[in-house]
Amino acid sequence: MPLSKCLSPRALRALIRAQTNDIENTSGIASGYRQANVVILHKTLADDFEAFCCANSGPLPLLYRSEPGEWGCPPLAEESDIRVDCPRYCVFENGRLSATVRDLTSFTPQMQDMVTFYLGCSFSFERTLQDAGVPVRNVEQNRNVSMFRTAVLCRGAGGFRCPMVVTMRPIPEEKLDAAALATHLTPQAHGGPVHIGDPALLGIRDASRPEYGDAVDPAPGDVPVFWACGVTGVEAVQSCKPPLAFTHSPGCMFVSDREETSTAAVTSDPEQCPLTFCISQRPLHYSLVSKAAVERIRTLEEIIGADPGQRGIRALFVRDELLKSCLSLSHASSVLITTGFPTHFKHDPPEETDGPPGAIAMAATLRALGKEVAIVTDRRALELNLRIMEDAVERGVIKVPVPLLSFQNSGPDSAQRFLCHDGDPTQPRFDHLVAIERSGRAADGNYYNMRGVNIRHLVDPIDDLFTAATAIAGITTTGIGDGGNELGMGKVREAVRTHMPNGGLIACDVAADFAITAGVSNWGGYAVACALYILALCPVHERYLRRGLGFPATPERHCDWATSLPTVAKEEELLAVLVKHGVRSGKTGNLAMEVDGLPFHPTHSALIQQLREATLRPRPALT
Known part of the structure; x- marks a missing residue:
């Protein structure tokens, strides 16, 4: 087992800061801990983006909005620094991807006037699925999860208008109820599935060719199950075309110190x-x-x-x-x-x-x-x-x-x-x-x-x-x-x-x-x-x-x-x-x-x- 799969979140962040080649993505690591998608925008766009998140809480469950120039995230982690705590970042200029970088320290002057949004991630519920007896194929195959751009349009706010991105995990048919229940009870990690079945019903033409992440092989009897995905935030940045913005690189999340716990208190509620x-x-x-x-x-x-x-x-x-x-x-x-x-x-x-x-x-x-x-x-x-x-x-x-x-x-x-x-x-x-x-x-x-x-x-x-x-x-x-x-x-x-x-x-x-x-x-x-x-x-x-x-x-x-x-x-x-x-x-x-x-x-x-x-x-x- 790679060292990264055994370390605490704090130790993982230290390893990520060291820029080793051991961590290509955060799928399957820090099992049971909450991970976050990241969007970093100029403060003048922050209110519109927060409204966009609220209107589309499935793909963009908002965990924390920082103050301008705030590198840490107190509700999620101690001693964190968003400029160096993700394995890779995307740099966008006028809505176009201009670079993929290991850290954002060289952009510190510009980031003084920028706000960081931490958004829930489906990697957080993968341990919950496993605990419910549901196999997680991308973890089994040591691959990043498959992510697809859909034809389903998010509700717009300000200049942010884009299609929803989804993750796909093949699930055995007899485990669909267990998968739906386990994830429905994790609303801050996107909640339950948004579609189960034929990818074409979401406008996905080829399920073997994801726009982000890796192709994941289904087992016989598996059914494709789709969850809303925080990479929707990457699409939103591109749609708004800000002069400068940053996001995590898809699959390369911010790993927090907070354990992901399902809201077990409502499991007895049949509603x-x-x-x-x-x-x-x-x-x-x-x-x-x-x-x-x-x-x-x-x-x-x-x-x-x-x-x-x-x-x-x-x-x-x-x-x-x-x-x-x-x-x-x-x-x-x-x-x-x-x-x-x-x-x-x-x-x-x-x-x-x-x-x-x-x-x-x-x-x-x-x-x-x-x-x-x-x-x-x-x-x-x-x-x-x-x-x-x-x-x-x-x-x-x-x-x-x-x-x-x-x-x-x-x-x-x-x-x-x-x-x-x-x-x-x-x-x-x-x-x-x-x-x-x-x-x-x-x-x-x-x-x-x-x-x-x-x-x-x-x-x-x-x-x-x-x-x-x-x-x-x-x-x-x-x-x-x-x-x-x-x-x-x-x-x-x-x-x-x-x-x-x-x-x-x-x-x-x-x-x-x-x-x-x-x-x-x-x-x-x-x-x-x-x-x-x-x-x-x-x-x-x-x-x-x-x-x-x-x-x-x-x-x-x-x-x-x-x-x-x-x-x-x-x-x-x-x-x-x-x-x-x-x-x-x-x-x-x-x-x-x-x-x-x-x-x-x-x-x-x-x-x-x-x-x-x-x-x-x-x-x-x-x-």
């Missing part, structure tokens, strides 16, 4: 305990969410699993489909929803009251969260849905109309043209497709209601969009159903064939990535809206969404999200609108205030209230 879930394989993408949010969403999933119609839908239930679907929807920027089940083929209109209320409830919350939303339905039903939407806005069920679309199969690539800009599969128009109580194509190519009646003549081939989406990276799909003949429920087709009446005939053959089963499909839509709200308020997930940049949403936004949720009053109004336009109950065909033969009061109203109480109940106080 601060992150869990990882895979939400896509193409591209590979994991999301982060707190244990507390997971438990609440699982409660929602249990509530909508009630089966008052005695259909036996529990046989179709797959745990955490609601959670994973909503995590994916939370990351989406554009969502396409489809609904419409023309089960009453002898009536005009043939639609049922299950589906549209759930679709509109999801649309309301998705839009409140800033997503673009559209609804695609059968061409013959466009006028009906337009009138329903207008009435729903007038009665305050939803604030503004959701755009309505139709889709016709006009050729072999028509679905791809519909889903992608100019038909380009690398430019999808929608990130997520959701089908709720939408008639789904069976194995024989027909569409059946629960009684086994073929209604194909009333159904447009919207299934083709879900089928085409499987070949378009970046589009994820969800199906919501209560019987197994709905679009997307092909994911559980074998269970439908085995357990549902007429299952061998009616089972939808088109699978979605996620299949949400509910006693009534509308309930699934309500649960999606509620789960999205829970995720929006989850501190772990919210930080992951914004990648540690910017600031959390304000209470005013929280209030706007809450008012978008389904209520008993809004859903009763919408059901009345459907009945006004001749839409009937699915099971009975009654033109009445019921869905699937179940009266709105007390069945549906009670379930809506249950969902709201599970969603909005106060967080329990810690003891």
Whole structure:
């Protein structure tokens, strides 16, 4: 073992000052001690840079701001001198790297009017990872960590505007939860991951060629995990173009005397305990969410699993489909929803009251969260849905109309043209497709209601969009159903064939990535809206969404999200609108205030209230 790996921080700084060749970078040395990125700027830029750090605390957690001409750093180390305590420094003139030097003593006159910023470093948590049983590949391979410039822009302040830089560590899939927890509890060392999965989702084209540091070899089964990186400060200096500035050389940190300790006091708080879930394989993408949010969403999933119609839908239930679907929807920027089940083929209109209320409830919350939303339905039903939407806005069920679309199969690539800009599969128009109580194509190519009646003549081939989406990276799909003949429920087709009446005939053959089963499909839509709200308020997930940049949403936004949720009053109004336009109950065909033969009061109203109480109940106080 090299001597540098065994020495105390104070002894290491002495060794660094001696300018030996033993220390090329500080990765893997001073294990368990806090290290710091360094940015040194003229005092006239100091306030702007501090504001930049505060606005981007993920990559730039501020540990200490010195006074002009102050070489020491009392909060972090005794007997330190920032001019000589890093193995290498970068010298920037007008934003351009002009030299890499061993020390800054020759610049002492200029530095009298300069301020030093000490910023948290991910090297500080590598010991924490190891203590949690997580291998750190760059340390194992005696290499500097891989650092990449991303396409993710930091929040600007003054003249500082730049993309975020990230570090990448390959982590075994089974260790992702441990890695997320260990680092989430070290906020002064960048905190938890900002991305887990495909590097391209950060704008990184080649993960084998980092802009800074060394390429690190993954082991079989490893997943790329990315943390915000203090080298973002180097990019910031270049963006501002000051006449003279200094930074540490990437990987050559200031080693402090302070031990890096995770904030163990909050480990018992489920709001601060992150869990990882895979939400896509193409591209590979994991999301982060707190244990507390997971438990609440699982409660929602249990509530909508009630089966008052005695259909036996529990046989179709797959745990955490609601959670994973909503995590994916939370990351989406554009969502396409489809609904419409023309089960009453002898009536005009043939639609049922299950589906549209759930679709509109999801649309309301998705839009409140800033997503673009559209609804695609059968061409013959466009006028009906337009009138329903207008009435729903007038009665305050939803604030503004959701755009309505139709889709016709006009050729072999028509679905791809519909889903992608100019038909380009690398430019999808929608990130997520959701089908709720939408008639789904069976194995024989027909569409059946629960009684086994073929209604194909009333159904447009919207299934083709879900089928085409499987070949378009970046589009994820969800199906919501209560019987197994709905679009997307092909994911559980074998269970439908085995357990549902007429299952061998009616089972939808088109699978979605996620299949949400509910006693009534509308309930699934309500649960999606509620789960999205829970995720929006989850501190772990919210930080992951914004990648540690910017600031959390304000209470005013929280209030706007809450008012978008389904209520008993809004859903009763919408059901009345459907009945006004001749839409009937699915099971009975009654033109009445019921869905699937179940009266709105007390069945549906009670379930809506249950969902709201599970969603909005106060967080329990810690003891």
